[in-house]
Structure formats: structure tokens, C-alpha cells
Amino acid sequence: MADSLSGAVPVFDSHQHLFPDAEAEPSALPIIDSHIHLYPEAELSSLAWYTAASPLAGQRSVDEFRAATGSPANLQGFIFIEADRKNGEAKDWAAPLQEVSFARRIVAGQPRDGEGHAPADAKLCLAIVPWAPVVLGPAELDRYLTAAEAEAGPAAWAKVKGFRYLLQDKPLGTGLADAFIAGLKLLGRRRFVFDVGVDQHRRGRAQLEEMVDMIDRAHDGVDDEDDKVVFILNHLLKPDLTTISQTDPSFIAWRTAMFTLGKCRQTYMKLSGCFAEMPDSLKAQPAEVIFSALLPWLAVLIAAFGPSRIMFGSDWPVCTVGVGEDAWRKWHKVVDMTCDLAGLSYEDQKMLWAGTARRAYNIED
Template sequence: MSSQPPLIDSHIHLYPSSALSTLPWCTPTHPLASQHSLPEFLSATASSPAPVSGFVAIESDRATNDASTDWAAPLDEIAWMRRLATGTLLPEEGGPGEGGKLCLGLVPWAPVVLGGEKLGEYLTKAEEVAGEEAWGRVKGFRFLLQERPVGTALGEGFVEGLRVLGKRGFVFEVGVDQHRRGRGQLEEVVEMIDRAHEGVEEGEKVVFVLDHLCKPDLTILNQTDPSFIAWRTAMFTLSKCRKTYMKLSGCFSELPDKLKARPAEDIFAAILPWLAVVVAAFGPSRIMFGSDWPVCTVGAGDDAWKKWHKVVDMVCDLAGLSADDQAMLWGGTAKVAYKLEA
């Protein structure tokens, strides 16, 4: 294994057991239906071959209604993020948590779909709840598109909301799912970016961070499959916009169950075509390491974080990345995209 610089995990989800009832996806029998707070993350990364110098905490998809202004659940998550970032977690949340200094960035939920005015109201409330110290670590917002109706990201209000985020210097975190929703979601993202940037001054254009390779179907065995070709085309199209970044993350969720449990070398070999496309399209200066912990552990075991780290390390080796390029992939790109202070 190559010598590696300190890394930033650009994509983790943390939540206390008290929040489980606010997570619609987290049924009582779900494998993640327990507390996944800072101590659990630190335990999962304790054997990391490179020091973890920080992380970006992404919202955990708490209960919301797109048409409602009842923002109790997401604002409660921001209050939780405040305790996380300021090292004031409650004892029952795994606190107080001096490791909170590792929290370099926060990406909460935001009602982008409601348009600029309502989004502005939410941001005001979010800032009040976060407080000055934690608000300084809020680097962007996410509104998951992967399960939303076709055309959601192209609505006038949504595009207006994206422009508000860009004007205020926030990133928009893009969560789509080509595997289950088809090429239409990728085409929608391409058009969304074009509309959000059209006529906007360069310094006010919103930055887009794409999660999980946009969730391609990693069960495909033939690279001539129309699904793979559509995904590959979209990756090169998306990469043409210099304000788009890609996370090497989330792949375990798209793997066949049997492959998840295999060694990192087998996983790397199976998904190499997708990894190669991402490296070729975006280059190391716009790719960042992300584990998607704890989601990555489902079906892959408690050592999933370390296994994914090894997969990404093999990407670096195969691509022949220089020390400077590797430093970007492991942490530098995240610093640039999210404007992290680390």
C-alpha cells in the first residue's frame, strides 16, 4: 500500500438513537436502527492506514414534506449537528465528544424545492438553531433527488433555490440514483446544472458535489450495456462543468450482496470500469474520498470503512497518481469544494 497523506472523509452520516423515529427509512429491523454517533465512527476508523484529519457530516434524510414549512425534524438535526461540531454531545449521544474538532463540514437538508423566498426563511431559522460556531461549518445543503418525481430539479422554484445557495456561497449536494431510476435522472442533473448557472456571474454559480458516482448499476457485467454507456456519457458531460465534483463513495450499496463480503481486491476488480471512467472524467483535483459510513457497512460488515479505503488506495496505484494528486483525492479536493478550514 502506498504512503498516504492524512485524509478527510467527505461523506458520513451520524445520528443519535433519539433520532431513529425521525428517519423514515430506519425501520425497527433495519441493520442501522441503532445509534451511529461520533464514538462509533471513531471506532470504525481506528485502524485506518492513514490518519483521519476530519470529516463532512451529511444529513440523514429525516422526515420532511416537500410542500410543507414544518421544518421541525431537519432543524432538530441541525441542533444535533451543532452539538456534534462544538463537542457538546449529550452523554446518551456519545458525548461530550472532543472528537467534534474533526467535524470540518456540515451539509444539512434544505427545502430547495420551495424556491428562493421560502429557502431564505429556512436558512435564517437554520442559522439561529446552529449558532455562530456551528453555522461556520455549514458548507452546503442537500435535498435528495433520487426518489423525487421526474422534473423536480428542473422546476422554476428549485432552480431559483440553487441560485440562492450559490449566491450565499453554499454547495448543493446531489443525490441521484441511476441504478433504480434510469438515465433520466442523470439527464435531469445535467440540465439542472445548466439552468442553475445560466446567466449567473462566475463567482455566484453554485458548486455541485455529486454523491456516490450517481449510483450506477454495478451489477452489469458487459460494458456495452446501454445503462453503462448512458452513465459513462453522463459522467463526461457532467465533468465539463468546472464547478462539479465527484465523490468516490457509496458503491457498496449498489453491489450484489455476495460481492460486498468479498475482499477489497475482488471489489476493486469488479467495479474498475466505473472507477476508471470517474478518474478519467473528473481527474484527481475534482474527486474526493468518501466512505458513506455507516451505510457502507450494510451487508459488508464492520470492516467496510477500511475495505473501501483499500479500494480507493488501489485506484490511486493503478492510475499512477502522483503524491500531489493523491493528496487531492484523499483530502485536498474536499477542502476546495467545501471551503473547509483544516
């Protein structure tokens, strides 16, 4: 995917929809939150980032998630994303498999005392995306998949739709190593997606360029389209939202990557994670102000991917840091305003709020 597009950015305008022929129909559309993290108090020490001083210290449960959302009737469920458990440079699988076991208890409706979920919550967990040692190559990855399947059991394993191995904090070149690419190809053959976690804000343009190259290599030589691994890009690839300028080099690099990645039909984007990339002063503003500040990024996202390859995600509980307990509802409002001002049709909105997640993760209705 050549890094060659740098045309003018479509701009939302209060007098003209991006798609002027569309008819937006306000409705309590079904919602799937495509990106949340859960972890019980008893397993906090297994989290790689955990310290007692962390704003995310303490249990994050289904009960708390339901409270954060207000439990609207149209919230169909969530996708459980791994929370970065310790893994000993991908060679120690005890904590990641412990996380799989935790997800199994949610799906089975069999909580341990104090874990903050109940049997009735089982239906909310629509898909699971555990960690996997993709970096070790296909032989070790296959061995891990066998261990994870045994840990999950049949019911939870049926909900495992993909895997994640964070690249945002790894040395440059990690995602381009032969073993990593071969691991991605194995996931494709096994019909698992790969959730991509990179960080342009803190690591710069090089992570974007590496990811574009990684996707190209993972698909190179794979003749059967169904065997090509599907990539689900997290959090807009974490652009720098502290400098709100369309002429900033980081914005231009991000925009170019978006249009390049948007050409590949095996890529999807999560409309999520933006609060973590904003200055504290913007986080504290009402949803309307945040929406206005994000317009250049939102316009590019809609133009590059379209609603059929964009999915709503909250990144709960990370979204609460510096925002507060109303973060989920504030982000929901930002996304709702995006749909409205872009003039998305009712069917397009159904895709963005839930349909895209179902398609990308192969979740049955």
C-alpha cells in the same frame, strides 16, 4: 452540457498506468471522509426511512465511526451529511432543524448523555451539509436558512458549507422546476454548495439526464463565476453495479453523463457509495476482487474528473449494509488501489484523499 460523449473507456492495466509519467509515493496521506451520516438513538423516529427492522436502525455515533475506521492518525475528520429526516414534503422543518441542533452539539463538544461523542471529537467535524427545502423556491429557502442559522449558532453555522435535498426518490422533473432552479441560484449567491443525490440504478437514465439539465439551468444567466452554485455529486450517481458489463446501456448512459459533467468546473464527484449498488455476492469479496470488478467505472471517473475534482467518501454507516463492520477499511483499500494503479502522483493523491474536499467545501487548513 450536451450529452454527446461516448468514446472508448480508458482501462486500468496492471502493466500500464493511466497516467504513466506520474510517480505514486506511498504515505500516510491526510484523509477527510467527505460523506458520513450520524444520528442519535433519541432521534431515530425523526428519520424518514427508519423502521425497527432496518439494518441501519440504532444509533450511529462518532464513537462508532471512529471504531469503524480504526481511528488512523491521518484521519483529519469528516463531513456530516444530513440523514433524510422527515420534512412533510419540505414544509415541516422540525426534524431537519433538530438534526442541525445535533450537529451543533458535536461541533460544540457538548454531547447529551449517551449520544456517543465527546468534547475531543469536536475537531473531527470539518463541515456540515444539512437538508434544505430547495424545492420551495428562494423565498422559503431563505426563510429556512435564517432558521437553520439560529439553530446552529455561530460556531456550527461557520461549518455549514452547503445543503442537500435528495432527488433520488422524487418525481421526475422536480429538479427542473423554476422554483428549484431559483433555489439553487440562491445557494450559489450565498456561497453554499449543493450535494446531489440521484439514483441511476433504480430510477434509470432519466435521472442522469435531468441532473445534467438542472446544472445547466442553475448556471444559465449567472454572469459572475463565483455566484454559480457548486455541485457535489454523491456516490458516482449510483450506477447499477449488479451487471458488470461495459456494453450494458446503463453503463454507456452513465459514462456519457460522467464525461459531460466533467466538463463543468463547478462539479465535483464523491468516490463513495459503491457497496450499496453491488450484488451481495460482490460485497462479500475481498477488496482486490471488488477493485477489479469496478475498474471500468473507476477508469471513467479518473478520466472525466481527475483527482482534483474527486474526493474520498465512505458513506458510513450505509456502507456497512451487507458488508460488515470492516466496510470502511475495505473501501479505503479499494480507493488506495485505484490511486496506485492509476499512477497518481503524491500531490494528486493528497487531493483525492483530502484536498478536493477542502477545496470543494471551502474548508480551511
